[in-house]
Amino acid sequence: MLCDTSRLLPAGAATTLPAQPRSRGSALRCRRRELHFPGHPALPFCDFLAAQLTRPSFPPGRRVILRRGRMPPVMGGSLAGSERRARRGRCGPQAARAVGPDVAAEDAARSPKRLVQGSRRFKAAGGWALLAVVTLLSFATRFHRLDEPPHICWDETHFGKMGSYYINRTFFFDVHPPLGKMLIGLAGYLSGYDGTFLFQKPGDKYEHHSYMGMRGFCAFLGSWLIPFAYLTVLEVSKSLPAALLTAALLTFDTGCLTLSQYILLDPILMFFIMAAMLSMVKYNSCTDRPFSASWWFWLSLTGISLAGALGVKFVGLFIILQVGLNTISDLWHLFGDLSLSLVTMGKHLIARILCLIVLPLALYMAIFAVHFIVLNKSGPGDGFFSSAFQARLSGNNLHNASIPEHLAYGSVITVKNLRMASGYLHSHRHLYPEGIGARQQQVTTYLHKDYNNLWIVKKHNTNSDPLDPSLPVEFVRHGDIIRLEHKETSRNLHSHYHEAPLTRKHYQVTGYGINGTGDSNDFWRIEVVNRKFGNRIKVLRSRIRLIHLVTGCVLGSSGKVLPKWGWEQLEVTCTPYLKETLNSIWNVEDHFNPKLPNISLDVLKPSFPEILLESHMVMLRGNNGLKPKDNDFTSKPWHWPINYQGLRFSGINDTDFRVYLLGNPVVWWLNLLSIALYLLTGSFTAVALQRGVHLPAEVEDPGLSQVLLRGGGQALLGWVLHYFPFFLMGRILYFHHYFPAMLFSSMLTGILWDTLLRLCAWRLAPSSLARGIHVGGILSLLLGTAYSFYLFHPLAYGMVGPLAQNPLSPMAGLRWLESWDF
């Protein structure tokens, strides 16, 4: 089957092309002529990259295209020069027919036209059949034993819980954008899950709760990865064996399999990443028919997938970057084509802006709009957000509340730090322990609502009760000097020249005085950020700073957690550095004053752009906040490609049902080897082309060097973009972050080995033997991965029984690295 297809492939190309000149002399002539193409002069310095990549390597066929006014090839785009011949036909899988035009020419010369058409139809049918087989196999492996184990595995506890929140419409906070969890929630909802399961901790049994809908949904999306990768490689390399090899690597990788079988964000994320990649590649191959229906279809599909990828995790930014780079180089080449008018150029630009920027942005915002509309009940995420934001949530005490608008003397207030998750200014009867500053009452920030968060605003110089009805209402104004008295303990907010408990360079903040009588260290100047003197202070909206009058420092929360004696609340200090950071900015949240008229908070409700911005700030800070502690075991990015250690999804002991996320070592180490080999062969080829070496016709004509440089380059770029940024991230990292990169590296492996084997076969000359080597090599790779999958499949489908150290275990002898523990 395999042989047949590869043999038949070129037939199609032959019908659209005149037989190619094969002698070296004519190839030389062609190249000379190309040098004079408008738009492709010998470009100096800065264009060198573009020029060098494209110039010397045009296959002879390109000449025809350019004469007809088609555009020059895309730099760094996925398409080999030789594909351009195919583009004249239709986009899509049928385009896979340009391999080996030399063979094609021979075939065409020999066979009558009827036969060619027949074989083309046969080939198309074969292609579809193969795709169907690949898809089926992928679905079969992903859905096999999907229901096991019937308990929570690893992060299902988070994402399942968040799915439930959507079903219950309870507001929560997560560091990832909402699309993935929303889809999980939707899948659960549609499959009859009622959102009542608590998802407390890994290992909890699902019992009667319906979880298969959510798992099935993730497995469904995860199954599509393989056909997508298959089609992408086919499109890029025009080689069935390469595509098959990629599909096999991914199908038989235990890691991809495990990750697709549970309620996680990763299958959803990878689905969108691969969809974006596939549609980008497809759209690239429609370049010769701009503004056609399929062109628009693939372009907008790229945009939609990008929005999806970004909507699931911020990792989606990397694929956006890749598509962006591809688009820029695409536009750059269009721009250099002098046969296109500037108006056409403008159309191209606008089409891309519409489909790749405007459309994804609109979709992305729509996702958030849905998110905010669905989650309208107060829940565990409230405290992370600003007061104004909370006013939106039903059940929150700020919802539909009405409070006085301007701060006045005598008001009872709570003061919230603007830094995310910093909480309310708080004090309680406990004193600072011996040896930590002055032994006075502690002042902290506290995340939860509590009576001890209430403070009374008083004038600094009088102690008269401002609530006395005989006195007129006096508003607090920007620049006033006030005193804050803690309502429960009647002590004043106080600071002095003692070092703060944790941040040694700041001053300590305490509660001081008896029944509101203290000293001059209790005086604070209240200032509204970016306001003029004399303005009133608005509840919720005004961003205020409290400046200590005597020492000139600013009240702030350092965000550090106090030890046991401080009840693990956060430290409050007075910082002498007058920098405007969110740590030292506060707002008034609750406000009680019987003498003032209440207004409804609805006027203060933030607009959609504001909540969008705020939730992004909160997410970013949450992401940065996920810092590993010193003594934790953390996964390091360099561990990942070498498959250094896995992640325990479920079970520890002999008796447990154990699932262990670990890549199939054969696949992963092959991928690793391939990257090294690719860099070697790729740079070798690039240098050879740059030196102007004439590659032999057997290499040049099927465009092997182009497939290697362009197609492989595209995959390598994907790998680099999805892997190396993790080295720069300060947050805590996990093994599963590598999987998007792993998809790309598997595609690279497919392309590389196919090309290498073809080259090997060519080196060994006689054509019958050569084909044998090629087919044999690919087959042995396929069988090898399949066998390794047979060995390692218990990792994904679950194992019970003794651990692998035990010789009785079915996995005995498979623990090739000491760091794997299954």
Next chain:
Amino acid sequence: MSLVRKRAAAIRLSRRGESSVEQDGERPECRAAQEGARCDSTQRSDPQAVRRRGEARGAALRGLGEKQGILLSLLFYKMLGFLRHPLVVTADINLNVVALTGVGLLSRLWRLTYPRAVVFDEVYYGQYISFYMKRIFFLDDSGPPFGHMLLALGGYLGGFDGNFLWNRIGAEYSSNVPVWSLRLLPALAGAFLVPMAYQIVLELNFSHCAAMGAALLVLIENALITQSRLILLESVLIFFNLLSVLSYLKFSNLQKHSPFSPSWWFWLMLTGVACSCAVGIKYMGVFTYLLVLSIAAVHAWHLIGDQTLSNVCVFCHLLARTVALLIIPILTYLLFFYVHLILLYRSGPHDQIMSSAFQASLEGGLARITRGQPLEVAYGSQVTLRSVFGKPMPCWLHSHQNTYPMIYENGRGSSHQQQVTCYPFKDVNNWWIVKDPGRHQLVVGNPPRPIRHGDIVQLVHGMTTRLLNTHDVAAPLSPHSQEVSCYIDYNISMPAQNLWRLEIVNRESDTDVWKTIMSEVRFVHVNTSAILKLSGAHLPDWGFRQLEVVGEKLSRGFHESMVWNVEEHRYGKSQEQKERELELHSPTQVDISRNLSFMARFSELQWRMLTLRTDDSEHKYSSTPLEWVTLDTNIAYWLHPRTSAQIHLLGNITIWASASLAMVTYALLFFWYLLRRRRSIRDLPEDCWLRWVLAGALCCGGWAVNYLPFFMMEKTLFLYHYLPALTFQIILLPVVLQHVNDHLCRSQLQRSVFSALVVAWYSSACHVFNTLRPLTYGDTPLSPSELRALRWRDSWDILIRKY
């Protein structure tokens, strides 16, 4: 004989002639011509003529040689030509450069010893200079040691003995501190920036006028002056940055006509050395190094594409570049550390951060204590066990009489056995005895039986003779791990589980012997396969705030917190507990010295420097990168103790603003030209475009690589971090001005107007320099009103005394 002499004279004459012709070829006036192309062609033609003449002469010589038939002697003459004739050095002095160097020196060296007090970060670098003078080992994570060593060189030349307490900004220097020579080196580096800016613009093939402009701008940049006049490293860093760029430019200009000539080699090597010096001063130098590397890579790629060169020739070119730009910098970098470690051989205050082996390689300190310990740990050895991880602080495995509280605060129960902790101070309770589970003796047998990888041992606490134990009880602060205790037999159903398997982590074979200091070991509990681990948490009061030690059940790979090494070690001799206690109290003594290899010490030091995390401290004058471009911030460096004379790091605001503007102009013009070239509209002639691109790649690139990375850094940042980027920006400024003048001003009138504007603008820059001069040099006391008048931005923090 006389014939020979005559011939020699003839050769000498012709040599003279040749060198003079060459000088003519590189006449600076030629470069001054604004049309670079014309200049290039004349340059190119001259050497050709010379070569032709030289060939003619060679032919004549050959003829003579054949006539006499003494081929060998001819070769001999040729080879010894250098020795036989006087070495003629013809200096080619560009008075511009001399003058610029002169004013540069004047501006940087004027009253260098003033103020004779510690200014700002001198307090920081000064202490390291003192350490060098006293040869005491220290660890500074701010950068590699080359910069510190250069500063210390100044101290060495000035005869500084290192006796000064660098503790406070503003403290008067005592008379033993050679302030002048300490500040000389940064000042010289700062002064040479001026002629170097000139040279760089010249090498970029722009006019003398532009080059002078660049140099004069660097000359009157207040921030560069302030930073150069103190014991700080930025000016030295910028010096090496510019040096690497300059020498690379010289090299690539030589590439066209004389590859592999001595000067070609010289500039190529100098590029590599200058790059590694820049990296050796601050890690920030890496950015410029990468820039130079990538430009070299682009040029090399063109070279590969040049099909007029033979493959061998291309290979030689690539090899030369690899050696000079990759291998030499690495070697130089290692050399810095080599000298650093040779210089600092005494133990000092930062010893604790390093591993035991490293400490033992220093004179004094741990080496004094451990000198002569037996190397191989045997059954019966008395040892202290140090955690290799050393975070949050270095500590030793410790136990004491006190037990774990029966019930913790949160209601969980404990085993109520004796506490085992990690204690950051040396103490007699840190001693443990390694015991063979099969025997009762606690002394070392004769001969000692060494312990090997995989052996089972028990650890006996020296003072209490209880055995190290762990069991399935949750640890006090890390409930997922097992509690580690010294076993007390309460006769309840909790048997002793005190067998540990020894694993040597850094073993070479499976039969390795456990060695003092060298071996890094793990203790794996035999019953539960838990691993002894430092959790890093501080125990509450009942545990005296010592660090918690736990048994880690899930050994997810290797982590340094599970690794221990023997630090102090002696063979136990006393049978009785009383004697043993006495023995434990006595200091260890015996005799052998061991040395770490340089590479081991280097890699450890480098690794610690990169991973050492000082807690993020705020600073009053810290700023964010965005504030730098607009000069929204300043740093007060020093205030006179009585008058209001003060030194600030403040830039010449005219230069900062116009440099940023020039860069924006450059970027806009560049993209405009680029797009138009793509549509085959050539606004600029080819050579002009090439030099425009190269200038942008170097200057804009230099700015970008030295500025943008700061957005991703989490450390405390200051205004002076921007100075390297600023220098590149300043060099771009005259380049853009010349371009506007040459290509955008169409008529003579426009050009005249533009020149007039430039002159006016430069005089305003001079005016700003002069106005800010009192804050740059700090030599003039200013009245409060004058100071207030200098506060041009609200965010500038100028100190005004309250009287």
